[in-house]
Amino acid sequence: MNNLLVADSVSKHYGSFRALNDVSIAVPKGSIFGLLGPNGAGKTTLIRIVNQITMPDTGRVFLDGENLRPEHIKNIGYLPEERGLYKSMKVGEQALYxxxxxxxxKQDARKRLNYWFDKLDIGDWWNKKIQELxxxxxxxxxxxxxxxxxxKLLIFDEPFxxxxxxNANLIKDEILQLREDGATVIFSTHRMESVEELCDHIALIxxxxxxxxxxxxxxxxxxKTNTFEVGLQTDTIDSVTNAIKEKFKVLPATFKNLNDDVKLNIKLDAHDNPNDLLRFLTSKAEVHHFVEVIPSANDIFIQTVKNN
Amino acid sequence: MNHLPLITKREYLNKVRNKSFIIMTFLSPLIMVALVAVVVYLSQLNNDKERHISVLDETGMLSDIFEDKDQTTYSILTGTSLEIAKELVESKEEFGLLHIQKSDESENVVSNISFYTNDSPSIGMISGLERKIEKKLSDIKLKNDGVDISMIKAAETNITIMQETFSGEKTSKLDGYLKLGFGGAAGYLLFMFIIIYGNMIMRSIIEEKTSRIIEVIISSVKPIQLMLGKIIGTSLAGITQFTIWVVLGSVLMLVMTTIFGISLSELQTPQQEIVNQAMQNPDVANEMQRAVQSFLNLPLINLVVAFLFFFVGGFLLYSSLYAAVGAAVDNETDTQQFMMPIIMPLILAVYVGIFTVIDDPHGTVSTVFSFIPFTSPVVMLMRIPFGVPLWQQILSFVILAGTFVFTVWFAAKIYRVGILMYGKKPSYKELYKWIKY
Incomplete structure (x- = not known):
């Protein structure tokens, strides 16, 4: 069993509002799984179903191959987007509770808490109230x-x-360390740069x-769109540019580079070979920059949401 | 996993360690006692006011009834006209002038009695004067008709009807008052307890919602466990506070009466005299004995057991509703529209208890209301001192317990959905939908 968490055709309605429609995801063991989607897409509903806060109308959820049961909550750690602690309770007492x-x-919890408080260097907070922090x-x-x-399963909703x-960096390192130690992480966020940085799997709702x-x-x-960023150096900028435009689909490019005379995004057709493009370019000018444009998570997110 | 004890413990400790809770626990009895002291002091102050009343008695027959008493003194004016007397009293700034006009007809001694004053005399004072004069006039008339007053005095009798059951238990009127007192106190105590601590439960749920910790907690425990833990923990805190209030209040009252004993006993002089006289009077002594007897005759064990059951049952029933309201709203101001349906049956219960149980503890109205679960705890507690058949008590409690299970289920439904809903205030229609989720 390679997937720690599997949601199989999960649907959930709130009255007449459909919050989730036949959603299936599989979260591989040891991965950092990005759960993405615009506001109100249904991410939180799915997370709540995994946490057994709400029950799905139809569909099933498996944790480590077993049907999700109340006992599984001790295998799940959940950091909700809406953070909250008892304000008037002391830090240590609250964490123990x-x-x-x-x-x-209680003993085990105290031991683990001492470890974490030392690690994050916050030992002197134990007797402070949350409202003082x-x-x-x-x-x-x-x-x-x-x-x-x-x-085994950590669910972080906008952890940063x-x-x-x-501190964001500190927490990021801790998350990566937890993954090293064998935890699987579901990571829900709108910040695409952290998706790029951390996630190896994603699902977009x-x-x-x-x-x-x-x-x-x-x-x-x-x-990927078969687009290449090209930076050329030549004395005859116009003629080179025109020659390329005759043969290829060309878009303006804005990358940073040292003194390039020609900067272009060149889009190839599916059957075109990048080597042919490169050969063509070397015959016309000095090639200083030749990079395939890889779509960012951000681009994919926006494009997918727009197309749907 | 059963986290109920853990949640209950946290709720309890959190409540009793709360600063305002501690302050209220210890300050409230002090405030109450201080309030009583102030009232006592003020009423004394009021009584201290000296009043001087002049009496212009044209008949000359009533003068001997006006004896100086406490702060009121009288002076009898003679040989002046009303006009002069009025001027005189006003210029001396006396409290007032009582004018008794002589009647022309021989059988009526007086024709007109007026009291002139710029002050506003109390109703008590005026009726006191009226009683004095009425009594004297009756005596005079009786005398005129040749009746010996001492014979009438001797013929006056006081009776007490002795009540006894067929099995030989002696009861009396006092017995009824005692029963009413017990039942009323129990019912009212429950009423107060529900209002105070039901609100506390509601607030603590709203707090959990506003601090947004709820989602973390709910991912670890079942909502119904959390709700029950909160209800039980808060109830225990409430019982703690109530007990401290009762103990502290009685101690303070005791201290008060010993320190200010003199002034208080002064105030109680008339009543104490009556009591003292009563003690000497063999009839009243019997009465006291009977009161003790009737206290012992109360179904005490039944009373205590029923009190525990109905108190707990009634409180849990209402507190689950309070919990549901707390879960349905975001802040306390939004609770108003949902509070009405909770408070109404409670108030109804107290009124039914007071008006119908006094009248007829086993009448149709009080019997019916002692079975309706939302009124039964209060009404049944009021009825029990008068002796309610066991089957009725058990049936009523079973209905109460059944309803409690239902309201907890109902509240848990609302709770489960409501605690994760933020933003808008739900309507009743929406609450209905939540139940179906």
């Missing part, structure tokens, strides 16, 4: 509480919001339907 709700013993500090506590019980760049999923590299391969 939440850890016990996840099925840890800043938003970012409270987020750190919430992160610790989410991962404390060493869940509210963190400054330094739009208007309650899954419209795209798979390995990020595969998806990029599917979405």
């Amino acid at each position: 939440l850890a016990q709700l996840k099925g840890m013993t 800043s938003k970012g500090q409270a987020q750190k506590i919430q992160f610790i509480v989410t991962v404390l019980h060493r869940p 919001s509210g963190f400054d760049p330094i 739009h208007k309650s339907n899954k419209v795209l999923d798979g390995k990020l590299t595969d998806i990029k391969r599917q979405h």
Whole structure:
């Protein structure tokens, strides 16, 4: 069994509103799985179903090959987008309480908490109340509480919001470390740069339907447009440009490079070979820049959402 | 996984450690006692006001009934006209002038009695004067008709009807009051408890929603466990607070009466005199004995057990509704429209309890209301001191328990959906939809 979490044809209605329509996803073990989609697409509903906060109308969810059961909650760590802790409760007490709700013993929880508090260097917060902490500090506590019980599956909904760049980086490293240690991560975000950076699989949900999923590299391969960024150096800019335009589809390009006289995006047809293009270019001018344009997650997201 | 004890413990500790809760717990009895002290003091102050009343008695027959008493003094004017007397009293700034006009007809001693004052005399004072004069006039008339007043005094009798059941248990009127007192106190206690701590549960759920921790908690425990934990934890905190109030309140009252004992007993002089007289009177002593007897005759065990059952049942029933309201809304101001349907049956119960149980504890109205689950805890608690057949009590409790299970289910439905809903205030129609989710 290579998939830690499988959702099979999951549908959910709220009254007459269809929140999820026959959505299936498979999250491979040890992956960081990006769950993407515009606002209101149904991501949170899916996450809540995985967390057994709501039940699907139809469809089934499997964790590690087993039908999802209430006991599985101790294998899942969930950081919701709407963060919150009891404001008037002390940090340590609260963390212990939440850890016990996840099925840890008090002793075990205390040991793990000491480890994390040392690691993030926040040992002196133990007796502070949440309301005395800043938003970012409270987020750190919430992160610790989410991962404390060493869940197999971690679900992070916008984990970096509210963190400054330094702390965001710290948390990112921790997430990567948790993956190293064997956890599988579902990662829901609108920040495409962190998707590029972290995710190896993604699923895109739009208007309650899954419209795209798979390995990020595969998806990029599917979405590439056979476009090449070209930077040339020549004395006869106009004639070279015109010669290229006669033979290929050309778009303006804006990449950074040193003193290129000609900057172009050249789109090839499916049957064209990039070598032919390169040969053509070398015959006309000095080639300083020749890169295939790989679609960013951001481009794919926008394009897919628009097309649907 | 059963997290109920854990949640209950957290709820309880969180409540009792809360600063405002601690302050209220210890301050409320102080405030209450202080309030009583202030009222006592003020009423004393009010009584201290000296009043001087002049009496112009044209008949000359009533003068001897006006004796100086407490802060009221009288002076009898003679040989002046009303006009002069009025001027005199007004210029001396006395409290008032009582004018008793003589009647021309021989059988009516007086024709007109007026009280002139710029102040506003209390109703009590005026009726006191009226009683004094009425009594004297009756005596005078009786005397004129040749009746010996001492014979009438001797013929006056006071009776008490002795009540006894066929099995020989002696009861009395006092017994009825005692029963009413017990039942009323129990019912009212429950009413207050529901209002105070039901609100507390509601607020704590709203707080959980606004602090947005709910989603984290709900991913670990079932909503119904969370709701029950909150209800039980808050109830325990409530019982703690209530107990401290009762203990602290009685201690403070005791301290108050010992420290200010003199002033309080002064105030109670008339009543105490009556009590003292009563103690000497063998009839009243019997009455006291009977009161003790009738207290012992109360179905005490039944009372205590039923109190526990109906108190807990009634509180859980209402608190689950409060919990549902808390889950349905985002902030306290939005609770108003949902509070009405909760408060109404509660108030109805208290009114039914007060008006019909006094009249006839086993009448149709009170019996019916002691079976309707939303009113039964209060009404049944009021009825039980009067002796309710066991089958009725059990049936009523079973109905209550059944309804409780239903309301918890209902509240849990609303709770489950409501705690994750933010933003708009739901309508009843939407709540209905939530139940079907």
